Amino acid sequence: MHCFRDKLLKLMQSVNTYGVSCPLLYIKLDFVEKMELEVDENIVFKKSLLDMDSLVDKALQDLEYYESLVCIKNSYSEAFIYAKLQSLLHIEKIPETSSSTPDFKVRHKANDIYIELKSLNMVEGNLKHKTVMHSAMNAKIDAENQIANGSNVGFGFHVIQPYKTGSKEYEADSVRLVIEALISKIGQNIKREQYGLGTTILLVDLADQLPLHSQQEESIQQQYYDIDNRAKLSGELWYVAFGKIGDEIYKISGLKGGQCSDGRLQKEGVLREHPYIKGIIFHVKDCFYGLAPLTRENVSATHFIEYITTAHSFSSS
Template identity: 30%
Template sequence: MNALLDDSSFGVNPHLTNKFAQILGEAHFWLMCLDKGLRLTRIAEVKNKKTPDFSAPVGSQSIYFEVKTLSVVGGDAGIADALHSSLDAHIDLEAQQRAGARVAIAMSEAQPYGDKVKHDQTLLSVINTLVEKARGNIKADQFAMPNTFLVINLSIIPPFITEPKALRPAYPDDYMFPKAVTGDLWTLAFGRTGMPILGIPEFEGKPCVEGLFDKVGILADQEFSAVAGLIFMIHPWQRPSELWGLFRGADRTQWEDGNPDLLQQLQALTGKLWNDCGDTNGWQLQ
């Protein structure tokens, strides 16, 4: 990390900024786990071999974590746009100050979702983008060991909401008028092709269905059966960062019967902020 910060181009280099965010996400997850009583060990990188980022002993077995900080739409190019906008704003502020302005105001723009969000399909667009980014970050070799969990850090590209009800298939929402809204993170994990996505219409009487989901959630896709579960790093404005979990119902049952130490550790990390494909814990998620 020091090498990145010492680079003279760090402040304007989108690739270095993106790389820094990945390292920072891993360090933050390590600290969050330590705060909850789980000390992780960094797994040494091996040339030409993909491995998870962290491991920890749990009873007679081990638990593994692969941490991915999802970048903005467009990756380095999207970050470059935000950096350029910020630089232009600073130049504008300095120009106003040189002109004698007592109060200088300028605006910069950051668009994590770029042009991916479509009018009248905001929630569907967010879900599709997060699914595409998460799937693109899964490398099979990194999940070869049993009990390997994918940690998705959403510090750069935020979810639709940062309330735990996003872990439910759908949740009641009474803003302006009563309606049901699809949980974006639950759908990322367990969504099925053809599932209607319920969004937030502009007014009463406007259709609530934004469209049909045309993908398959990560934990519902046989291609990613080696992923033991999803841990989300959530960063609300009004609360400290939190760890949320989504797990297959069948896996939780298996852990209860054959690996209670693993289940206990997962519960220590997430507390009440978890759910499964059957919405078993939905009653605790508000």
């Protein structure tokens, strides 16, 4: 198991030679080294490494098989998030059984809090993966041809459209599109029984796969003011959690700046659609950001989310 990093590096190099793989961009080799060093003392690291090891073997046989690459990233995400939470408080991995259960259990202020982890991937990634890889390879070929023809530097360009669905025209500036896509991605495979053991939080790892228009701190506000564009805009993650069908969403108005309508929300926010989920924590660009209903019955969840987001922010600074 202590040579897994080298095997993973071989996969990354093979993919980079051929093109690019979005799921693998999330993985940090120095953390994989940490996992290998601590594998004998950490059951989560051990399981993730074993799962990743067999998946890397499959991926090396077919670099275009997206599902293997996603599963590698998901196994890594579980270990990575577990380690981050473990640095802040006592955490247990809940053993997998035939029935659906959350992933982790933590103890906070004499309360048991359960955590269900979901690691996201780009929309319709299984359909886009080959196109993204081929586009990246063509960009590399263009750059190499420029150098071969005498240029000192070669440039190649390729485009990744993480929220594009089907043949619809891609609205790269749409805030509403991001909100609705995230609601849909998070809503896939939510099982009520995973939230039945007690106060349960949903932890969503965006895993560098689905970018936001706003800065993270702005995204958890219902509205925020964009100084550069002189506009009051909608925070994506706030609406992912609390949005209501029919809410008007605001984005930047073209090249002139200012505010304009991005249409009305067509999906219900995750915490409204699934009220048994007591709060939601987003892992974005290596930081935690959380939202929860501020009710008397939900005090343990709100206190826990406040602790995680502030304690991790402090420990990362």
